[in-house]
Amino acid sequence: MRGNQLITGVLTISTVALIASNIYLHTELINLKTSTDQPLMEHLSQHDVIALVDDRLSSLEKRKAQELLSNLEEQFQLAQASTPDNRLIYGELNARITLQEYGDIECPYCRKMHGSIKQVIEHSQGVINWEFKHFPLGSHNPVAAIESQAIECVKEAYDNRTAWIALERFMMDTKGNGKGLGDIPEYVRSFGLNGSLIGNCLAADDHKGKINQDYEDGRRAGITATPAIRILDNQTGQDYLLKGYRTPEQLLQAVQQILSQ
CATH class of the missing domain: 3.40.30.10 (Glutaredoxin)
Structure with missing residues (x-):
C-alpha cells in the first residue's frame, strides 16, 4: 500500500509540474499576443511562436543569472577588484x-x-x-x-x-x-x-x-x-x-x- 501511495505521490508531483509548465507557456503566449503587433502574430507559425517564447525564457534565465551574480558579489567584498x-x-x-x-x-x-x-x-x-x-x-x-x-x-x-x-x-x-x-x-x-x-x-x-x-x-x-x-x-x-x-x-x-x- 505504501508503495502505491509513493507512486501516486510522484505522479501527482509530475502532474503539477506539467500543469505549471503549461500554464506558464499559455501565459507567455497571451503576453505575446497582447504585446506584439496583432497582424504579425496572425502570420506566425506555431514554430515561430514557440521560438519567441523560448527567447523570452532565455531572457528570463539571463536576468536571474545576473541577479545571482550581483548577490554573490556582496558575499565577496573582501576580494579587491585588482591585485x-x-x-x-x-x-x-x-x-x-x-x-x-x-x-x-x-x-x-x-x-x-x-x-x-x-x-x-x-x-x-x-x-x-x-x-x-x-x-x-x-x-x-x-x-x-x-x-x-x-x-x-x-x-x-x-x-x-x-x-x-x-x-x-x-x-x-x-x-x-x-x-x-x-x-x-x-x-x-x-x-x-x-x-x-x-x-x-x-x-x-x-x-x-x-x-x-x-x-x-x-x-x-x-x-x-x-x-x-x-x-x-x-x-x-x-x-x-x-x-x-x-x-x-x-x-x-x-x-x-x-x-x-
Whole structure:
C-alpha cells in the first residue's frame, strides 16, 4: 500500500509540474499576443511562436543569472577588484599573514577546507589574507587543469573578485575527482558570466603557462598533494608549510605559532 501511495505521490508531483509548465507557456503566449503587433502574430507559425517564447525564457534565465551574480558579489567584498602581479588574493592586500593555498578544484578535501579558510580570513580583521595557487593533480587532469585555466580566464575577463566567485562555485558544484562540471562556458552562464568569452579564452590556452608555473612553484616548496598551505609572514619573511586538511581552529593555531616566534 505504501508503495502505491509513493507512486501516486510522484505522479501527482509530475502532474503539477506539467500543469505549471503549461500554464506558464499559455501565459507567455497571451503576453505575446497582447504585446506584439496583432497582424504579425496572425502570420506566425506555431514554430515561430514557440521560438519567441523560448527567447523570452532565455531572457528570463539571463536576468536571474545576473541577479545571482550581483548577490554573490556582496558575499565577496573582501576580494579587491585588482591585485599586485595579477595574483588571486582574497582579503586585505597588505595583510601581515598570507595563507597561500596550493589547491585542486577537483580535490574533495580542498572543497571541504575552502569555507574554513574563507571563515578565517573574514574574522581576522585584516591580519590574514588568502592567495590561491593552482595545483591540479595528475589523477584529476585534464579536467582540473582546464578548470584552473577557466578561473584565470574569468579573472582576465572580469576581475579578481569575480574570479573568487567562480572559484567557489566551481569548488561547490563540481562532481570532483576529475569528473568536472560539464560544459564550462555553459556552466558559467548560469551565474551571469559570458560563456563565449570564457570559451574563447580556454580555446586559446592563454593561461596554461600560469597554471604550470603555480604547479612548479608548489613542487619546489615540497608540495606533492592537495590541499597544502604555506603560511607566510610578510613582515619577517618566515614561512610554515601545512599539508592536508585543516579545521579553522588548526589554521589559527598555526598562524599564532608563526606570529609568536
